[in-house]
Amino acid sequence: MGRVTLSLHDLPLRDDLRGLKPYGAPQAPLPVALNVNENTHPIPEAVASDILDDIAVAIRDVNRYPDREFTTLREAFADYLGHGLTADQIWAGNGSNEVLQHILQAFGGPGRTAFGFAPTYSMYPLIAQGTGARWIAGTREPDYSITPEDAAAQVRAADPDVVILCSPNNPTGTPLGLDVVEAVYDAARGVVIVDEAYQEFAPHDALSALTLLEGRPRLAISRTMSKAFAFAGARVGYLAADPAFIDALRLVRLPYHLSALTQAAAVAALRNADVMLGMVEEIVEQRDRITATLEALGYTPHETWSNFVLFGGVADPRATWQQLYDRGVLVRDVGIPGHLRVSAGTESETTAFLDALASIGSAS
Numbered sequence: 001m002g003r004v005t006l007s008l009h010d011l012p013l014r015d016d017l018r019g020l021k022p023y024g025a026p027q028a029p030l031p032v033a034l035n036v037n038e039n040t041h042p043i044p045e046a047v048a049s050d051i052l053d054d055i056a057v058a059i060r061d062v063n064r065y066p067d068r069e070f071t072t073l074r075e076a077f078a079d080y081l082g083h084g085l086t087a088d089q090i091w092a093g094n095g096s097n098e099v100l101q102h103i104l105q106a107f108g109g110p111g112r113t114a115f116g117f118a119p120t121y122s123m124y125p126l127i128a129q130g131t132g133a134r135w136i137a138g139t140r141e142p143d144y145s146i147t148p149e150d151a152a153a154q155v156r157a158a159d160p161d162v163v164i165l166c167s168p169n170n171p172t173g174t175p176l177g178l179d180v181v182e183a184v185y186d187a188a189r190g191v192v193i194v195d196e197a198y199q200e201f202a203p204h205d206a207l208s209a210l211t212l213l214e215g216r217p218r219l220a221i222s223r224t225m226s227k228a229f230a231f232a233g234a235r236v237g238y239l240a241a242d243p244a245f246i247d248a249l250r251l252v253r254l255p256y257h258l259s260a261l262t263q264a265a266a267v268a269a270l271r272n273a274d275v276m277l278g279m280v281e282e283i284v285e286q287r288d289r290i291t292a293t294l295e296a297l298g299y300t301p302h303e304t305w306s307n308f309v310l311f312g313g314v315a316d317p318r319a320t321w322q323q324l325y326d327r328g329v330l331v332r333d334v335g336i337p338g339h340l341r342v343s344a345g346t347e348s349e350t351t352a353f354l355d356a357l358a359s360i361g362s363a364s
Helices: 044-060 071-081 095-105 122-132 148-158 178-187 241-251 260-271 278-296 317-326 347-360
Strands: 090-093 115-119 133-139 162-166 189-195 219-224 237-241 308-312 340-343
Touching: 044 260, 071 090, 071 237, 071 260, 090 095, 090 241, 095 162, 095 189, 095 219, 095 237, 095 241, 095 347, 115 122, 115 148, 122 133, 122 162, 133 148, 148 178, 162 178, 178 189, 237 241, 278 308, 278 347, 317 340, 317 347
Parallel strands: 115 133, 115 162, 162 189, 189 219
Antiparallel strands: 090 237, 219 237, 308 340
16 A cells, blocks of 8 residues: 555644644754753762662562652652642642643633743743643733733733743743732732742742742742753653642643652652752853853843843844854744844853854854
8 A cells, every 4th residue: 555644734633723833942963052941961970870779779660550649759849849838739740841731731721811921931822722722922021021010910901811920031031020920919810820940040049939829829830850950851840839729730630640760760869959959050150151251242141040041132043043053053043033042051062152153253
């Protein structure tokens, strides 16, 4: 029989998914990849050995289903986050994207809406649309900040079922004041999610939205191990919320959604949190070095509390992206006119990026 090839258009796809494009940053085997906000530092050897020891123990029982409630891992997350949290206030999934998907499945869905302030993480609308909810994009100030008054007004006008606040914001790195979170929560009828994927890169005295959880049962704070913990390949995200909120997520999760090996690896990494987070200071140092050098080259870096820098003043982002690519450096064109985004890498990776950009020439 001859092979029959269909196009996506020929399949009985849901109408609301037609014309959409899947999420995806360019992947290329370049020497310096600084385009997806990874932690480019490898896990310390001693920690890697400790993690492997725990995985070796877990794999002996891999013929059995894992702990469906991932109790030990939830206890480890509660201990790591502090703020008096207990295991019954913790949830986790295969990356923070799955955690957000659980939220949209439980509180969004067909006939409901999800809201965020654009530009923000490009997966939010995709997760919303994938679960059948309609995405509503709010607006930010020209410097990408949000005021409490404007945020509350936009949320009241949109009246969404789910609000997602990215703090610090991706792709801009912009900090988000807790007064904005409070104002949005008071204005919102539905649930409010604060995505703190990059919180560990914020200044040490920057308060987390975890401090706002008490007395706010519709509030959830999501985190990830992908960034500060250099665990992107392990796919572990988590959140803290009221126990009733956690119960809602149990209604939509797939059974045994976190493998025994994932649970073992994450628990071991959290046990070594002090060592793992030692990388954060170096990443912040390289981030600030990028910012200072970009300014010296005539570009306009935006304030960032994350592990990346969004910079403006790029006359032709596509051409500059290609010129960097040709020099072995991969950065991200996030679709904001006149801008590119670069992750803070190791010292040598950061040097490679800055040298490559300088060789192209100063900003126009």
